Amino acid sequence: MQIHHCFSIFCDGTTDVAIKLQVTMILQFLRNEAIHEVFLGFEVLQDTSGEGIAKKILASLFCYGLVVEKMQGQGYDNCARM
Numbered sequence: 381m382q383i384h385h386c387f388s389i390f391c392d393g394t395t396d397v398a399i400k401l402q403v404t405m406i407l408q409f410l411r412n413e414a415i416h417e418v419f420l421g422f423e424v425l426q427d428t429s430g431e432g433i434a435k436k437i438l439a440s441l442f443c444y445g446l447v448v449e450k451m452q453g454q455g456y457d458n459c460a461r462m
Contacts (some may be wrong), residue, residue, distance in 0.1 A: 385410055387446065388453030391437060393425075401425045403433065406441055408453075420444065 384459060387409040395401055405420040423436050 383407065386450050386452035388451065388455070389441070390455040390457075391433075392457040393433075401428050403436060405437070407444075407446075 387407055390405045390406040390408065393401060394404065402422045402424050404422055407418045407420055408431075409416055420440060423431060423440055425436055427433075427435070438448065441451075
């Protein structure tokens with residue numbers, strides 16, 4: 381995914397029917413003077429500590445080729461450990 385300018389992420393934690401904690405990740409960015417949102421997916425969390433959640437988010441950003449230094453905003457819901 382090519383993001384040439386800044387982006388932000390929004391994460392929301394939830395438990396699925398198998399009682400596994402998942403984090404939902406949404407990417408928001410500006411392209412051609414319009415704001416876009418992309419659903420990146422659900423990620424199952426093995427480590428629900430703040431450090432574990434942060435590592436999962438950073439690994440996901442890396443997988444999508446997103447440079448952390450370009451991240452301008454972060455939002456979290458139901459992630460008390462963040």
